[in-house]
Amino acid sequence: MTRRSIAAAALAAAISASGAVTGSSDGRAEELPERLRAAYESIRPMDPYEICRTLSSPRFHGRLTGHEGYTEAAKWAAGCFERWGLAAVDPESGYLQPYPSPYTIVDEAELAFVLHAPGAAPRERALAIGSEFLPLLYTASGDLAAPVVFAGWGISAPELGYDDYADIDVGGKLVLCFRGTPDRENKAFTEYDHHRRRMATAREKGAVGLVYVYPEVNAHPNGDWLDGFVGAMIGDGAADTLLAGDGHTAASLRSALAEEKRPRSFDLSSSARYRVSSRHVPDGEGYNVVGWIAGSDPALRRECVVVGGHFDHCGRHAGLLFPGANDNASGSAVVMEIAEAFSRLAERPKRSVVFVLFGGEEQGLIGSTWFAEHLPPPFARVDAMFNFDMNGEGDATNYGCTVEPPEFLETIKNADRFVGTLRRQWPIREVGVRSSDYAPFFQNGAACAAFFSNGPHLHYHETGDTIYRINPDILADVARIGFLAAHAWADR
Numbered sequence: 340m341t342r343r344s345i346a347a348a349a350l351a352a353a354i355s356a357s358g359a360v361t362g363s364s365d366g367r368a369e370e371l372p373e374r375l376r377a378a379y380e381s382i383r384p385m386d387p388y389e390i391c392r393t394l395s396s397p398r399f400h401g402r403l404t405g406h407e408g409y410t411e412a413a414k415w416a417a418g419c420f421e422r423w424g425l426a427a428v429d430p431e432s433g434y435l436q437p438y439p440s441p442y443t444i445v446d447e448a449e450l451a452f453v454l455h456a457p458g459a460a461p462r463e464r465a466l467a468i469g470s471e472f473l474p475l476l477y478t479a480s481g482d483l484a485a486p487v488v489f490a491g492w493g494i495s496a497p498e499l500g501y502d503d504y505a506d507i508d509v510g511g512k513l514v515l516c517f518r519g520t521p522d523r524e525n526k527a528f529t530e531y532d533h534h535r536r537r538m539a540t541a542r543e544k545g546a547v548g549l550v551y552v553y554p555e556v557n558a559h560p561n562g563d564w565l566d567g568f569v570g571a572m573i574g575d576g577a578a579d580t581l582l583a584g585d586g587h588t589a590a591s592l593r594s595a596l597a598e599e600k601r602p603r604s605f606d607l608s609s610s611a612r613y614r615v616s617s618r619h620v621p622d623g624e625g626y627n628v629v630g631w632i633a634g635s636d637p638a639l640r641r642e643c644v645v646v647g648g649h650f651d652h653c654g655r656h657a658g659l660l661f662p663g664a665n666d667n668a669s670g671s672a673v674v675m676e677i678a679e680a681f682s683r684l685a686e687r688p689k690r691s692v693v694f695v696l697f698g699g700e701e702q703g704l705i706g707s708t709w710f711a712e713h714l715p716p717p718f719a720r721v722d723a724m725f726n727f728d729m730n731g732e733g734d735a736t737n738y739g740c741t742v743e744p745p746e747f748l749e750t751i752k753n754a755d756r757f758v759g760t761l762r763r764q765w766p767i768r769e770v771g772v773r774s775s776d777y778a779p780f781f782q783n784g785a786a787c788a789a790f791f792s793n794g795p796h797l798h799y800h801e802t803g804d805t806i807y808r809i810n811p812d813i814l815a816d817v818a819r820i821g822f823l824a825a826h827a828w829a830d831r
Contacts, residue, residue: 371757375826378683379757382676382818384811390419390672391731391814392806394650395664402663403476403560403654404698404706405442405623413626413650416696419675423682425630425694428715438709440625440699443564445656448474448615450571453484455608456584463612464580469556469659469802471577474615475534475570476560476656478548482614483569485547486512487581487607491596492519493537493549499527507604510545513611515581517552517593521600532772534562535703542568548613552578552589557800558653558661560701564619571613584608625651625698627706629715632681634829636689641719643691644829645785646821647707648674648727649700649776653800664806666799669731669792669814671696676818677825688830690722697776700728707776711783723747724780725825726789730817731809733793737763740788747786747828754823760816762793788824790817 371379393415400408417434420427427433450472451465466472491503493516501521516537520528530536541549548569556574573581578589585608595603628650634640648670652663662668678694699705714721730736738761740748748764755761767787770778777787792813798804 374686378680379819379822381680381683382815382822384815387672387676387814387818388809388811390675391664391668391809394668394671395662395806397660401654401661402650402652403442404625404651404702405440405620406444406654408654409651409698410626413628416628416650416675420628420630420678423679425632425678425682428629428631434628434630436627436629436710436715437624438706440623440705441564441619441621442623443477443617443619444654445474445476445478445615445617448657451612452581453610453612454580454584466573466577468657471556472571472573473556473558474657475562475572476558476653477562477564478570478615478617479564479566479568480616481548481567481569483547484610484612486610487515488512488604489592489607490514490516490604491602492517492521493541494520494528494531495540496528496531501602503602503604504544505602507606509541512546514541514546514549515552516549517596521596529771534559538562538565538568538570559800560653561703569613569615581607581609625706627698627710628696629693630678631691631693632687634689634691635687639689640691641717642722643693643718644825645693645695645721645724645780646674646677646825647695647697647724647776649706650696651698651701653701659802661800661802662805665731665796665804665808666729669809670727670729673727673730673814673818673821677822680822688826690829691718692825692829693718700776704776704778708779711779721780721783721785723786723828724777725821726775726777726787727817727821728775728789728791729796730790730792731814732796733810733813735762735793736760736790736817736820737793738788738790739765739767741767741781741786744786750827751788751824754820754827757823758816758820760820790821792817
């Protein structure tokens with residue numbers, strides 16, 4: 340007989356005692372425990388879709404944490420939690436958990452290249468904002484014309500035997516570089532792949548700014564505002580124009596760096612002109628939106644299962660609105676739909692279940708880290724965390740899951756018997772630069788699962804991430820499996 344988890348066994352026992360039946364997405368009929376049936380069936384596709392539509396509307400200005408648009412959205416979501424009868428997290432702040440959240444708004448930005456080619460007069464080439472370039476959303480203001488120097492990955496790590504800055508002088512210049520490291524397998528490089536570290540390094544070396552090269556441009560608020568230091572991002576096509584006079588392309592340089600694993604830094608023959616105007620707000624305040632239901636077991640109710648997803652996106656900058664429908668109004672809508680379903684339960688699970696819409700994920704997991712490090716008084720520890728991020732595009736669900744305890748994964752798979760949405764699965768064994776809000780909980784020892792729809796997520800951090808990209812049915816399926824798995828784990 341195969342090993343079965345306590346949670347799965349309890350769910351199976353409830354199934355046997357019940358005659359309730361529901362249909363999965365692939366046409367199978369599965370029995371559902373009667374005590375869960377009404378709550379489960381309350382999850383309908385258009386409900387999370389309408390939440391997603393509201394959150395991604397221009398009303399909330401792209402939900403940049405700290406900005407008034409985000410705060411208005413947070414208050415709106417808190418009103419929903421209150422209407423559904425969830426408990427507030429704090430007697431004074433209610434459903435809002437405040438924390439410091441500096442932020443920056445970019446008002447205007449112009450970027451142009453001054454191109455030099457052998458035998459030809461210099462010519463200026465202005466780039467189109469949004470398609471060819473974007474300011475980094477934590478850039479300081481500046482108006483400069485400067486030489487450009489290519490600095491590989493923008494990493495200075497002599498203690499690891501690697502330094503893109505070893506043979507170049509970047510004083511008074513713009514640094515052009517890729518995001519990444521010379522050796523993905525060497526985890527010692529991970530800390531150097533943070534935007535904050537890379538920008539600070541370029542500034543310390545004397546550069547006046549940094550320009551990233553990405554295959555496609557997309558918004559990035561995840562970094563520190565550095566007084567007098569500017570930042571931007573260009574796409575591969577624009578980079579090819581800049582590099583042509585020196586006989587390179589973005590693809591050729593990226594490939595050489597990856598294959599040779601050694602610096603290939605050099606001064607460019609062309610230069611750049613960059614004018615950007617931004618407003619930095621150092622005393623901004625962000626909020627996690629938190630509601631919860633108390634566990635039914637007096638001995639276990641101070642343990643909690645967190646159901647969460649990030650509520651924020653990139654904001655509105657330089658006349659461009661980043662709606663963030665898929666990333667992550669969709670995951671927020673799923674969390675809220677699960678919360679409403681739990682509020683309908685007549686019988687509560689043994690452990691408390693906490694629903695959290697995190698701020699500051701796009702700025703570096705700030706909200707989830709704050710919550711994990713400032714656990715509200717009703718809770719002694721987080722037993723598990725279910726994270727929902729980019730759940731709106733596609734027709735199935737991919738997910739990561741911690742390998743310990745093994746019963747955790749079994750519980751999720753057992754829940755999928757009723758939904759039939761799970762596809763690709765991978766183990767969560769570590770967290771890195773690109774982790775989502777489960778990371779601080781994983782680091783504190785909680786079992787974690789992270790759910791993502793299978794995409795293709797075509798407009799990631801772009802102005803095109805609108806409600807028109809969203810599939811209501813996949814939102815409902817992700818909410819259904821989240822509801823069943825979180826309930827089973829909380830009730831074991």
